[in-house]
Amino acid sequence: MGREIKKALLILIGGGGMGFVLLFLAYLLPTDPIIKNARASVDIFKLEGAYAQNIHGYPSTTLDNYTDAWMMQNALYDGEESALQKCMNVYSYNYVDGEKTGPCERLTAYLEGKAGFVRTSYARYWHGYLIILKPLLLFFDYGDIRGILKFTGLALLLSVCILLEKMGKTQIVPAFAAAMACMEFYTVGMSMQYTWVFIIGLGFSILILKRYQAPERKPVTPLLFLPIGMATSYFDFLTYPVFTLGLPLLFFTVCMREYGSSISLPMVALKSAVYWAFGYGGMWLQKWLLCTACTGENLIADGVESIMIRSGHRVMGEQIGYWQNVYKNLMVLAKYPYVLVCLAAVILLFILGKKENRAGFSPNAFLVYLCIAALPLCWYAVSINHSYIHSFMTYKSLSITVLAVMCAADEGRKLAGAKKAKRAGEQSK
Numbered sequence: 001m002g003r004e005i006k007k008a009l010l011i012l013i014g015g016g017g018m019g020f021v022l023l024f025l026a027y028l029l030p031t032d033p034i035i036k037n038a039r040a041s042v043d044i045f046k047l048e049g050a051y052a053q054n055i056h057g058y059p060s061t062t063l064d065n066y067t068d069a070w071m072m073q074n075a076l077y078d079g080e081e082s083a084l085q086k087c088m089n090v091y092s093y094n095y096v097d098g099e100k101t102g103p104c105e106r107l108t109a110y111l112e113g114k115a116g117f118v119r120t121s122y123a124r125y126w127h128g129y130l131i132i133l134k135p136l137l138l139f140f141d142y143g144d145i146r147g148i149l150k151f152t153g154l155a156l157l158l159s160v161c162i163l164l165e166k167m168g169k170t171q172i173v174p175a176f177a178a179a180m181a182c183m184e185f186y187t188v189g190m191s192m193q194y195t196w197v198f199i200i201g202l203g204f205s206i207l208i209l210k211r212y213q214a215p216e217r218k219p220v221t222p223l224l225f226l227p228i229g230m231a232t233s234y235f236d237f238l239t240y241p242v243f244t245l246g247l248p249l250l251f252f253t254v255c256m257r258e259y260g261s262s263i264s265l266p267m268v269a270l271k272s273a274v275y276w277a278f279g280y281g282g283m284w285l286q287k288w289l290l291c292t293a294c295t296g297e298n299l300i301a302d303g304v305e306s307i308m309i310r311s312g313h314r315v316m317g318e319q320i321g322y323w324q325n326v327y328k329n330l331m332v333l334a335k336y337p338y339v340l341v342c343l344a345a346v347i348l349l350f351i352l353g354k355k356e357n358r359a360g361f362s363p364n365a366f367l368v369y370l371c372i373a374a375l376p377l378c379w380y381a382v383s384i385n386h387s388y389i390h391s392f393m394t395y396k397s398l399s400i401t402v403l404a405v406m407c408a409a410d411e412g413r414k415l416a417g418a419k420k421a422k423r424a425g426e427q428s429k
């Protein structure tokens with residue numbers, strides 16, 4: 001156990017160092033072509049505004065152009081500071097005239113040559129997405145990037161479905177498709193803000209499924225969830241991070257259930273969650289420590305203050321309770337299309353599941369699925385302020401609940417089948 005903890009610490013420190021180097025190199029890229037392609041993207045932000053909805057009245061289809069414009073501002077900053085200062089402080093241009101208050105307006109004003117801008121910093125986050133966004137903006141505008149991200153997400157979705165089919169878990173494919181429909185995967189590809197967590201969650205899920213299906217079959221260990229948590233902290237701009245724990249952990253459970261022993265599943269799942277949390281929190285702390293050391297500013301105090309605000313019950317002067325927060329997120333999904341697609345997935349799960357007779361009921365797998373289903377509810381408890389304000393995106397973590405509940409239902413189907421077979425056997429004697 002001691003060796004494993006040492007290995008985890010080395011991975012965490014090494015990951016932090018690698019993240020710093022990659023961000024430093026990204027800030028060495030030329031900004032002229034980035035600004036040129038950003039300028040070609042302005043019309044999208046003008047037309048759509050900060051929070052356009054693909055389907056009016058459906059908060060689930062809300063685009064987060066507000067944050068995407070902020071990301072673009074961070075990517076195009078071309079001040080005279082050193083690359084070290086830039087990657088630590090992550091500067092952007094702001095206006096203080098009171099009219100251009102939102103990122104969409106600020107981005108448009110700067111790219112149209114409006115005077116009166118000042119430099120601002122947002123050092124609390126790693127902003128690791130810049131190691132992808134800045135190279136992309138060398139060649140593509142925002143519309144092109146949307147297309148690239150949508151096709152990337154679609155390729156990952158299809159890969160998961162193919163791997164589940166190869167594993168013989170055909171009945172889970174409709175459940176997975178329903179979960180992805182509930183999180184509006186099409187909208188995910190339209191907003192960079194939503195995409196990083198989506199790609200991390202699906203990418204590591206594919207890695208787990210492929211490793212268990214390889215000819216030599218290399219089982220995954222809970223330690224894999226350490227870099228998953230680290231990557232989430234590095235790339236995410238605080239969206240629905242628990243998705244990157246829930247989805248890979250669910251497929252890890254499916255694989256252990258299929259190819260290994262389910263006896264130790266609860267302990268393995270708990271250990272995986274602890275490693276994820278260690279990686280997620282550890283990467284945040286490393287950024288604050290690095291920035292404090294390099295700039296002399298107390299980023300630790302700033303980070304702790306932000307955590308207190310985002311986890312607190314106060315929202316715009318009003319006290320918000322936990323169940324109010326859960327209700328608001330659930331209501332984003334309270335639309336007939338999502339209910340119907342989930343019902344269809346359950347029906348298909350029971351129809352297709354009849355063909356699978358390789359394993360009986362596993363109480364441990366059933367328990368783990370229910371715990372995974374509860375992960376978003378746990379996240380809402382520690383992020384009340386953030387989840388209540390941003391329910392249009394934080395609800396997306398409930399896709400994990402949808403999929404996990406269906407996997408638990410699949411286990412229940414096996415239990416019912418086993419009991420039915422037992423009764424039939426007793427009656428035949």
